Amino acid sequence: MKLPVPFLQLPLRFDAEVLAAEIEALGEHVWRDHPQKFPGNSMLPLLAAGGDPANESFIGEMAPTPELLRCPYLFATIASLGAVVGRTRLMRLAGQAEVTRHVDQGYYWTDRVRVHVPIVTQPTVRFECGGETIHMAAGECWIFDTWREHRVENDATQSRIHLVVDTVGGPGFWDLVAQGRAHDAPATGWSPRFVAPDGPASTLARERYNIPVVMSPWEIHFRLHGLLDEADQSMQITQDARDASDAFFRDWRSLWVQFADSGEGLEQYRDALYRFLESIPPALGALPLRNGTRWVDGVLALIGKMAVRQVR
Template identity: 50%
Template sequence: MKLAAPFMQLPLLFNASLVTEELKNISEQEWMPHPQGFPGNSMLPLVAVNGDPTNEGFAGEMSPTPYLKRCPYLFQILATLRVPLGRTRLMRLSGNAEVTRHADQGYYWADRVRIHVPILTQPSVRFECGDAVVNMAAGECWIFDTWRQHRVLNDSAEQRIHLVVDTVGSEPFWMMVGAGRDHNKKNFANVWSPKHIEYDRDAEVNPRFERANVPTVMTPWELKARLGFILSEAPPSANTPMLRQNIAQFCRHWQALWAAFGEHKEGWADYQGAMNQFMQQIDQLCANVVLNNELNMASVVHTLVAKVAISGAQAWLGDGEIRGAAASGSSIKHHQVAPVDPMFDRPVFIVSSPRSGSTLLFETLLRSPSLLTIGGESHTLMETMSELSPATNGKGSNRLTSSDATPEVVAELRRRFYEALKSRDGSAEKSGRVRMLEKTPKNALRIPFLKTCFPEAVFLYLYRDPRETMGSMIDAWQSGRFNTYPNLPGWTGLPWSLLLTPGWEVLNGKSIAEIVAAQWESTTKIMIDDLASLPKKDVVVTTYHEFLRSPAKVIEQLCSTLNIRWDETIPEVLPLSKYTLSTPNSEKWRRHEEDIQRQLPRIEAAMSLAERFLNERNLALI
C-alpha cells in the first residue's frame, strides 16, 4: 500500500521476550523456506487460507494455523490490532542475510498495509524504504510504504524475526496510526503515548479474519481506480495521450460487459477476450515505461489488474511474494543476465507449429552425448509457475514476451530446468555449464520470453507442409489425447487441444478445421516474426520432409551447425515418436482434404511468410 510516509510507528508496545518464549513451542523443522527460496529467509505461517500453513494463496477465507493456536500471546497481539486479519507470518532472516531491494506489486498488497512487530532483532538491523532508514526495536509496531523500493539488511550474526501482518485496516486501526509518529519521531498527534500490551490470560480474544479478498470479476469502478492509480505513477511521455485513450475505451467496454453479465460465468470469456486485447496494447505502449517506484508499468498492470480481473475464470490462487526490482532502461535490458551464461551453454529450443514432427526430431537429437533434456515436454515444469500459466497470468493464451521475464520468474524457471535435466542415459549429475535441448510446441509462442531467460539460446525451427500439419492437428483434436485446457471458460466445443493461441475466444462454435487453421496461422505468424527479430546466428532451420528422407544427413548438418557431438548410427528409417497417432505418410492429410482445402485461402499469407523466411535462409522447400 502506498502511504504518505515511508515508515509510521503505531503507539503500541508488546512484550517481545514473551513471544520469544512462546516460539520455543515451535520446532526448527516446522519453520518453512521462503516460497521463492530467497537465501537466508524462512517463515512460520500464522494465518493462511483455511488455516492451512502450506497454502500460500491469497484467495479464500483466512483462518489461524495450528502454529498460531499454540501461541496465546501472539493471538492476543493480533486481536489488539482490531483489524480483519489477512495473511500473517513470522518472517525470519538469518544472520548476515538480507531481504533484497524490491517493491511489493502484487494485487493483494495494493490495498493492504503491512504491519511489522519485531520479535527478535539487533540494533544493527537496517530497514530501508525509499530514502528512509530505521531500526525497528523489539516489541514496537510499524507499518511502511510497500509501494516504494525497500530492503532489509541484517549485518549481525544473530537471526532477526518479525511478526508480519497483512490487513486492509479498520477505523480503530487508522485512528491508532493517526496517534503515531514517523521514522524521524515526528508525532502525527500532539502527544506520543504508546500503550503497553502485556499478556492477559483472562482477556477475551476474538480477532476477525478476512473472508473476501479477491474479486470473481473486478468491478468497473475498481478497474478504473486501479488503472488510474498506475497511470498517475507514470511520468509523462509521448505515449501518454494514447495510453489515456486506450484505458478510457477499455474501462467503458468493461462497464458495458459488467452491465450485461456482472459476475456471471456466461460473461467470463468476453471479459477475458477484452482483457487480452487491452494487455496487448499495454505491452506495446508501456514496455519501456518506468513508474515512480522504479517498476515496469506493463508488469504492474499485469499484476494489479490482468491477473485478478477475472479471478473466477482463472482460478487465481496467488503468486507468493510478488516482488518488483527496479527497472533500468528498456524492459528487455532490465531482464538480461550476464553476457556469459554461467549455467546454460547455448541451449537449443526446437520450435514449430503443433504436429510438425518436433517430437521425432527431439527424440533423435537427445541421443547426443552433448545434450541434456528434462525427458519430455515442459508443460508442468513451466505452467505450475502461476506467472507462466494462461489460467493465472492474465494473458489468456500461451503467448509470453520479454516483459513476462521478471527477475524472479527468470531465476525460478532456470532453476527448475537445471535441476530437472538428465543425460541420454538418465543421469542427473552435472557440473558447470550445460547444453540443454528443449521441445514443447507452446514454445513457438514464447520465443522473446525464452531468449530473455536464456540469453545464449538457439532456436531450431522445424517446418512442415501446412496441409500435412493441419491434417495431423485435426487427428489430434479428434483423438482426445492432446487436451491441454479442457475447462476453458465459455468454451463449448471439444476440449481444447494443443497450444492456446491468442484470440482463441472467437473460435468458439467453429469447426475443427477452422480451429486448427487458426492455430497454425497464429502460431506461424508470431513464431516467424519473433525468429526474424533474432540475430541469424541464433536461428537454425530444417524441414520435416528432408529429415524423414535423409535423417543421418540432417542430424550431421545440425550437429555441425550447433556444435553438438554425435557418436551413434542413425537408421535409414526412424522409429515412431512418442506422440505418433499413425504411421507417417505425406498423403495422410487427404483424409481431411476437403476441409483443409477450404482453409488454405485463409492461411495463405502465413504460408507465404513461412516460405519467404525459409528461402531467406537458403533452404529450399522439399
C-alpha cells in the same frame, strides 16, 4: 499500500521476550522455506487460507493455523491491531542475510497495509524504504510504504524474527494510524500503549472475501488510473496510456452490465482483457513510474493476472 511517509510507528508496544518464548516453544520443525526460496529467509504461517500452514493461496477465508492457536500472546498481539486480518506470518531472516530490494506490486498487497512487530532483533538490522533507513526495535509496531522500493539487511549472526500482518485495516486500526509517529518525527511525548501478555481473551476479525471472480469496471478504472497517477504527467505517452485505459474500461463495463460477476461470460471477459494487453505498444509499456517500475508491470500485476479469476 502507498503511505505518505516511508515508515510510521503505531502507538502499541509488546513484550517481545514473552512472544519470543512462545515461538521458541513451537520448535524448529514448524518453520518453512520462503516461497521464493530466498537464501536465509524462512517463515511460519499464522493465518492462512483455510487455516492450513501449507496453503499459500490469497483466496478464501484466512484462519488461524495450529501454531498460532498454541500462542495466546501472539494471538492477542494480532487482535490488538483492531484490524480485519489477512495472511499473517512470522518472517525469519538469518544472520548475514537480506531481503533484496523490491516493490510489493502484487494485487493482494496493493490494498493492504503490512504491519511489522519485531520480536527477535538487534540494532544492526536495518530496514530501508524510499531512501530512508531505520531499525525497528523489539516490541515496537510499524507500518511502511510497500509501494516504494525497500529492503532489509541483517548483518549480525543472530536471526531476526518479525511478526508480519497483512490487513485492509478497520476502524480501530485507522485510529492507531492517525495517532502514529513518522520515523523522523520527534519522540517527545510519544507513549505507546502496552499490550500485556495476561490481558483478556481476544477475538480476530478475519478476511473471507479477498480476490474477485471478475473485477468490476470501477475497480479496473481505479487501478489503471492509480497507476497513471504515478507517472510523469507531462509526458504525451501518459495521455496515450490514459486513453487506452479508458477504452478498456468502456469495453469492460459493456460486459459487466451483461454478466457482472455471475460466473457467466468469462471467455468474453478474457478476450477483452487479452485485446487490451496485446494493444499496448512497447513505448507505452515502458512508461516509468515514480517507484522505479513500469506502468505495464503494474497493469500485468493488478489487471492482467487478476481481472478474471480462473474458476474450477
